[in-house]
Amino acid sequence: MNKKKLKGLKLASKVIHVGGHPDPETGAVMPPIYQTSTYAQSSPGKHKGYEYTRSHNPTRSRLEECLASLEDANYCVVTASGISAATLVLHSLPAGSTILCGDDVYGGTYRLLTTVFNEIHNIVFINTTDIKEVEGKISEHRPSLIWLETPTNPLLKITDIEKVSAIAKKYKVKTLVDNTFMSPYFQNPLKLGADIVLHSMTKYINGHSDVVGGALMLNNKSLYTKLWKLQNSTGPSQSPFDSWLVLRGIKTLAIRMEAHQRNALAIAKFLESHPKVEKVLYPGLKSHPHHKVAKKQMSGFGGMITFFLKGDIKTSKKFLQRVQLFSLAESLGGVESLIEHPAIMTHHSIPKNVREEIGITDNLIRLSVGIESIDDLIEDLDNTLNTLN
Incomplete structure (x- = not known):
């Protein structure tokens, strides 16, 4: 099936068919696990798109293709955990950036922001469900990023993604939405104006409590390139086996x-x-x-x-x-x-x-x-x- 046809599929079909095409060498209906660390080159620098699994892996590439399609994104970066995905985003910002973050977020996110990145960035917690407060804080702090979790963890507060994203764009501020609780099945933040969608794949995307993983979906090519370079340099890439397990879990x-x-x-x-x-x-x-x-x-x-x-x-x-x-x-x-x-x-x-x-x-x-x-x-x-x- 060609890519144009795949793009028009409903999500229940995408989870099975995008990235799930039969293996071209053997015809295997279930894609193989490329459990390898390195790849043979025909001559120095000449290869088939893969050099080293920290950088790229065919199994992980299939998963990234599938996940991007579920959020209607052009790009996806898959990581070893949800927190490592968050870390890539935070490292992509210039040192000293201000981040506005919802005041009710996953404890691991709060810990990351207040014990690691508080020494690199200025972190301000706000009630993102209050649209007037959001605009006031954006105007006051001129942040680089607004970090939304909706529904929040654990109070299940709902932020209006469309309204917050519109305000952020007015001030040239990027919006990230942690979409873990809803999964791409129930909510698509990019369609509502967000710039980055974050998932802990450990949760609903995999769905079987046997994998830890994270994912970032986005449409900005330059930001994607920066995130991938950070991942390649710092190393939080998901393993081939875990990528295969998520591909298997996501089908349902x-x-x-x-x-x-x-x-x-x-x-x-x-x-x-x-x-x-x-x-x-x-x-x-x-x-x-x-x-x-x-x-x-x-x-x-x-x-x-x-x-x-x-x-x-x-x-x-x-x-x-x-x-x-x-x-x-x-x-x-x-x-x-x-x-x-x-x-x-x-x-x-x-x-x-x-x-x-x-x-x-x-x-x-x-x-x-x-x-x-x-x-x-x-x-x-x-x-x-x-x-x-």
Whole structure:
């Protein structure tokens, strides 16, 4: 199938066919893993496009082609982790740049910004859901980059990507969107005006909790070249085997995301009606403060739920220790359901006073809803909630 035809496919077809063409040498329907570090050259400097796997690898190239197509991007850089993808972006900025970042982001992003790049750049945390505050801070600080996570982790706040990107462009500021929670299936930030899309492929893109990886998708050729050169120089390239695993996992992205969303909506409604639950945050609920923005820019609401128990840290620990089907573990986006306590686990690196100021309290629980039977998942949560005093 030619590239023009591939470009016109729907996402559920792209995940299978873009980068998934049969091997030209053997006809193998599943692409082989090019598990090699180096490549033979016919004469010095003359090769078939590949010299060394840190720089390029045929298996990784297939994955980058597929991922770029899912975000309707011209370019993709695949890295060894989501944090290494973030690191490439931050190193691409001139030293001393100002970065405006959402005040509710993944704990690893917060740690990277406040313990490593705080010595290189000026980091300013803001509420990116407040459009007036965004414009005011851009006008005040004249940043090089605005860093959005939407929905945020773990409070699931929704930023209007189109409005923020338009303001950023007015001031010639680049916009990055961490799209990990939605995946390319439910949200496409480049179409809404963003300059860079970041994914932790560890999560929904791979979907099987057996790979760590990151990806950057973009349309700016000069920025892509800079990011690739940084990757080639610093070395956080994804391995051929992990690239192959993601290629394998991504084939079911469309059906997985539908299943995640279907289960999450049912659980969110159940939790919202339970007497032991104080509050539920899920973008698909009408009670979510940014539900209208979510409906405008997302084609679905994802598989992440945040809720607040009626109780304190002791109540939270009892609940987390007693659930059966939900594994108590960090990360998210796998086919299995996970549960965690951000204040102790994923966001522990954020100082307690900062956590509490933005709303990450000790009774906050985060769910990554898997694709198991919804009846079994709700029964597990109900049984466990009913054991709490």
